[in-house]
Amino acid sequence: MTTTHDLPAPAPRKAALASFMGSLVEYYDFFIFGTASALVFNKIFFPDFSSGAGTLAAFATFGVAYVARPVGAVILGHFGDRIGRQRVLVFTLLLMGASTFLIGCLPDYHAIGIAAPIALVTLRLMQGLSAAGEQSGASSLTVEHADSGKRAFYASWTLNGTQAGLLVGTLVFIPVAALPDDILLSWGWRVPFLFSSVVMLVAYLIRRSMPETPVFEKVKDSDGVSEVPLLVLLRHHWRGLVRVIACALISVMSTLFSTFALKYATDDFEVSKSSMLTVSVVANLVMLVSQPLWGLASDRVGRKPVFIGGALGCAVLAFPYLALITTGSFWVILIATVIIQSVVYAAANAVWPSFYAEMFPARVRYSGVAIGTQLGFMSSGFLPLVASAILGEGTLGWLPVAIVVAVCSLIAAGAASTALETNKTDTMQLGERTAPTEADSGPVLNGAPA
Known part of the structure; x- marks a missing residue:
């Protein structure tokens, strides 16, 4: 049994680095799939479909991972609360890396027929299982x-890793997207997927040496870990779970920028692929600076003002953002994207890793955040599919999409307003102020039975 003097020393900078690198790999892998879905998968894996139907099929393949993610959240959350955060995070990294590399090796539809999209969906599901436990x-x-x-500041680097993954993925896709179609559709699209093995190795070397958290070790030493964390979560912390699900609807903004806007601008308004990918690069570079600053602000003024302000801003600005895409102007789209994505959305995005985690006690924190976010993130995964289905014709065709995005953002802001402010709460007391004691919550391990 772990004793108090054996507890590992806090390592906030190393934890932030490990989280940054792990998220970079996970979301490099996850987002290059979204880019490939928007640009090439309809032609490679669904060539017998019409152009519109092929696009819908490719976006459905993108979204199917979000169906797997709640399942992965339950499984990985269970083990994260049972055996520790560090070992599960090493597993998620290896699973994502292997799945992405194998996607890059897949034969296309012309080579193996229907087996090609089936294999693609299977590997996408594995990506979803992995991503469910990462953030x-x-x-x-x-x-x-x-x-x-400093919890919000350090935790914001988890999302900075996500933005860095999107940034690296976009940088890799810029020269790939510029290739002639015959090269792009034969082997060019595979390069970003095969490259993932390199960044995965770097992240693995950092993450495997990361010590377990002193908070988790203390829980094992004192109260014991729950045999079934999910039962404790549903019995005593269901309000926090529902709140996180609703707050996580803000994630629709992420796929609005990274996937839908890319397809909308290039297909309907003749903006070049390389121009839209350049917009993504600039926006994500700015977020690498803005998100830690929002984290620092949240540590000073609170989680709720920053998160709610960002969510309300997204609800309002979704309308002019999509309207400005219809101009087809690179500079107009760039400025609009930097404002709404890199400044406004960045506020909510930077704060949620600490905001959501602080709603739960350590015994169910991994499960609570994983399950809550992944159920909420399903809205994000299917936004490209829904948006493509409801998109109208002409310069106002974007209006139904903006309404859906605004409603999701308003729900997120409303849910956040019901949370307790936790920026000044001691780490060991997080999540305990609104829940009953867990003395009757069921069997525990490594501690006195409840």
Whole structure:
């Protein structure tokens, strides 16, 4: 049994680095699939479909991972709360890396027929299972290593890793997208997927040496870990779970920028693929600076003002953002994207790793954040599919899409307003202020039975 003097020392900077690198790999892999779905998968894996139907099929393949993610959240959350954050995070990294590399090796539809899209969907499901445990585990790891007054700042690097993954993925796709169609559709599209093995190795070497959090070790030493964390979560912390699900609807903004806007601008308004990918690069570079600053602001003024302000801003600005895409102007689209994505959306995005993690006690933190976010993130996964289905004709065709995005953002802001402010709460007391004691919550391990 772990004793108090054996507890590992907090390592906030190393935890932030491990979370940053892990998220970079996970979401490089995850987002290059979205880019490939928007640009090439309809022609490679669904060539017998019409152009519109092929696009819908490719976006459905993109979204199917979000169906797997709640399942992965339950499984990985269970083990993250049972055996620790660090070991599960190493597993998620290896699973994502292997799945992405194998996608790059897949034969296309012309080579093996219907087996090609089936294999693609299977590997996409594996990506979804992996991604389900990444950000929740990384945010739990970082929050539990950080000083009480700097949790949002350090946890924001988890999302900075996500933005860096999108940035690296976009940089890799810019020259790939510029290739002649015959090269792009034969082997060019495979390069970003095969390259993932390189960045995965770097992240693995960092993450495998990361110590377990002192908070989790203390829980094992004192109260014991739950045999079935999900039961404790549903019995005593269901309000926090529902709140996180609703707050996570803000994630529709991410796929609005990274997937739908890319397809909308290039197909309907003749903006070049390379121009839209350049917009993504600039926006994500700015977010690498803005998100830690929003994290620092949240540590000073609170999680709720920053998150709610960002969500309300997204609800309002979704309308002019999509309207400005119809201009087809590179500079107009760039400025609009930087404002709404890199400044406004960045506020909510930077804060949620600490905000959500602080709603749950350590015994169910991994499960609570994982399950809550993944159920909410399903809206994000299917936004490209829904948006493509409801998109109208002409310069106002974007209006139904903007309404859907605005409603999701308003729901997120409303849910956040019901949360307790936790920026000044001691780390060991997080999640305990609104829940009953767990003395009757069921069997525990490594501690006195309840």
